[in-house]
Amino acid sequence: MKRYGFIGLGIMGQAMAGNLLKAGFALTIWNRTKSKCEPLVKQGASQGETPAEVVANSDITFAMVSDPAAAKELSFGKHGVLEGMTQAKGYIDVSTVDPNTTIEISQAVNEKGGRYLEAPVSGSKKPAEDGTLVFLCAGDHSLYEEAVPAFEFMGKKSFYLGETGFGARMKLVINMIMGTMMAGFAEGLSLGEKSGLKMNDILDVLDQGAIANAMFRLKGPMMVENSFSTAFPLKHMQKDMRLALHMGDENGQALYTAGAASFSYIKARSKGYDNEDFSAVLKAIRE
Ligand SMILES: NC(=O)c1ccc[n+]([C@@H]2O[C@H](COP(=O)([O-])OP(=O)(O)OC[C@H]3O[C@@H](n4cnc5c(N)ncnc54)[C@H](OP(=O)(O)O)[C@@H]3O)[C@@H](O)[C@H]2O)c1
Numbered sequence: 001m002k003r004y005g006f007i008g009l010g011i012m013g014q015a016m017a018g019n020l021l022k023a024g025f026a027l028t029i030w031n032r033t034k035s036k037c038e039p040l041v042k043q044g045a046s047q048g049e050t051p052a053e054v055v056a057n058s059d060i061t062f063a064m065v066s067d068p069a070a071a072k073e074l075s076f077g078k079h080g081v082l083e084g085m086t087q088a089k090g091y092i093d094v095s096t097v098d099p100n101t102t103i104e105i106s107q108a109v110n111e112k113g114g115r116y117l118e119a120p121v122s123g124s125k126k127p128a129e130d131g132t133l134v135f136l137c138a139g140d141h142s143l144y145e146e147a148v149p150a151f152e153f154m155g156k157k158s159f160y161l162g163e164t165g166f167g168a169r170m171k172l173v174i175n176m177i178m179g180t181m182m183a184g185f186a187e188g189l190s191l192g193e194k195s196g197l198k199m200n201d202i203l204d205v206l207d208q209g210a211i212a213n214a215m216f217r218l219k220g221p222m223m224v225e226n227s228f229s230t231a232f233p234l235k236h237m238q239k240d241m242r243l244a245l246h247m248g249d250e251n252g253q254a255l256y257t258a259g260a261a262s263f264s265y266i267k268a269r270s271k272g273y274d275n276e277d278f279s280a281v282l283k284a285i286r287e
Helices: 011-022 034-042 051-057 068-076 099-111 125-130 141-154 166-194 199-208 214-224 234-250 256-270 278-286
Strands: 003-007 026-030 060-063 090-093 115-118 133-139 155-160
Touching: 003 011, 003 051, 011 026, 011 034, 011 060, 011 125, 011 141, 026 034, 026 051, 051 060, 060 141, 068 099, 090 099, 090 141, 099 115, 099 166, 115 141, 133 141, 133 166, 141 155, 166 199, 166 214, 166 234, 166 256, 166 278, 199 214, 214 278, 234 256, 234 278, 256 278
Parallel strands: 003 026, 003 060, 060 090, 090 115, 133 155
Antiparallel strands: 115 133
C-alpha cells in the first residue's frame, strides 16, 4: 500500500489528512506549529521532524499551506520538500496559489527527478471533513492516476485539467467569482438593513429567485446572526482576490467588478478580521 505524507494541518489539512488516516493509509505528517499534529498522531499518524523527512518517508506527499510565500518556503526552505525529493516520488500541492508559483515548484521537483501535481480544492471546512471536496488537478498525469484513490477518500470529484498552472488558474477564477458574489451579497444585506428591511426577509426572497444558491443559503443565516465562525479565513479570500487580479493583469483582462470587491476584503483585513470567516466582509461593508 502507498505511503502518504501530509504537510500543513490548518483548517483544511487537518480534515483532509484525517480522512486519509480513516481510509487506512500509512501517513506521515508535519506542521509548522507542531501542536497541530497531536490529534492525528493520536489517530495513528507518524510525525516527521521536517518536511524533507515527510517526503523521504512517503511515496506521495500532499501539502496544504496558506499562500504562495508559504508554498515556496515549504519547498525551497531549509529541510524543505526539495531536500527529501528523490526519483519518482510524488508531490501534490493542494494549496491555493498562483500559476507562476506552482510552475516554479513543479520545475524544481522535476529537476530532482520527482513528479509534481497541483490539486487546489473547491469546497471548504465541512466538505473537507465530509470527504466531499473537488480537486482541480494539473501536472504529472501518472501521479494524478496514482493519487486517485486518495482523492476519492478526500473528495467527491477530481478534474484533470492539463499542464501545471491550469489547476491554479481554475481555482483563482472560481474564487474570484465567489469573493465577488459574497461582497455583492453583503452589500445587498447591508443596504437592505439600513433602509429598514429585515435581513431574514431578504434571504427568503433571494432563495425563491433565479440567484438562489448554496453559498447564500449556507452563509446568509449566520451573517444575519453576526456569526462568522471560520470555515474559509477572510485573509485567504483577500489573497485569492489579489492573485486573481494579478492573473487578470497578466492576461489582459480587466476585472472591474472583482477589483472593486477586493477593496472590501482589504478594508476587512485592516479592521482585524483576518481570521474570521470571509463572510465577515459584511462587517467591513456595514462600517
Ligand atoms: N478554508 C477553506 O475553506 C479553503 C477552501 C479551499 C481552499 N483553501 C486554501 O487552502 C489553503 C489552506 O487553507 P486553510 O483554511 O487550511 O488555512 P489555515 O487554517 O490558515 O492553515 C494554513 C496552514 O499553512 C501553514 N503555513 C503557513 N505559512 C507557512 C510556512 N511559511 N511554512 C509552513 N507552513 C505554513 C500553517 O501552519 P501553522 O499551523 O504553523 O500556522 C497551516 O498549517 C489556503 O491556500 C486556502 O486559500 C481553503
